[in-house]
Amino acid sequence: MKNILQEKLSQNQSTYNQAELAWCLENIGHWDPDIRDNLVYLSFCKMLDQESLSVEQFQLLGYWCREKHTLFAQLDKHGEATLKRSFTALLQVLLLWADAREGSIYKGQLDDQSRVYLLQSALDYLQVEKDDTAFHSEYGWVHAFAHGADLLAEAVVHPDFSMENFQQVLEILEYLFKNRSRRFLGDEELRLAAVVTRPILSGKVKIEPVLGWLEQLNLPLESDLDYDRRLSFRLFALTIYVDLDQAQKLDQSAKATLYKWIAL
DSSP states (O other): OOOHHHHHSSSSSSOOHHHHHHHHHHTTTTTTTIIIIIIIIIIHHHHHHOOOOOHHHHHHHHHHHHHHOOGTTTTOOOTTTHHHHHHHHHHHHHHHHHHHHHHOOTTTSHHHHHHHHHHHHHHHHHHOOOOOOOOTTTTEEHHHHHHHHHHHHHHSSSOOOSSSGGHHHHHHHHHHHTOSSOOOOOOHHHHHHHHHHHHHHHTSSSHHHHHHHHHOOOOOOHHHHHHHHHHHHHHHHHHHHHHHHHOOOOOOHHHHHHHHHHHH
């Protein structure tokens, strides 16, 4: 099966049968990065980008995520269990992206239950994941928090995500930074910043709720751990500043609000 899938990656146009799709699902988050990253994940990317699946197969992927609940499987275990959760998050990113993509045969094709599940699970996952392993000497990139951030960012810009929930998104981000037991190890702050910048850059949300949140936010500076958390938040705020400033989305007041968190 590996040889068949590898060959399909090298082809311009391919279709995938049920056995091939099932093998990819069975091996999502495989411990071997060559299989996990370079075969399974890239195969999912090709399937959805090049529309190599039927609409029914696309819907099956959404149903699989909802029924298997793999994003939340074995939360008390790390290592290979985390890999399964982390790379399920990336599959869910792809599904939400394809479901919202203009001109795609998959646009709007997730069934309502699956779409609701994917959007809600994006809000829930970062609040329950505990394994913050970034790079592992045996497994390669685990990066559950980065992939969870990717999922949350994709959910927020999805047309069916209600912006009434955006305040909850900011509360999730606040929870993450206030409850860190150490600094992030793999620049996860950059991915978390996209949860804020992507909806602003897309025009889905205005910057004012973010500025209001930053103005009332309180991160103490009393212990060594507080400084670690503050340094992590500093990189998060700096990334937001740079991305929005490059897009000319910051006035002087917004710059001042962000700068308070950038300057220690």
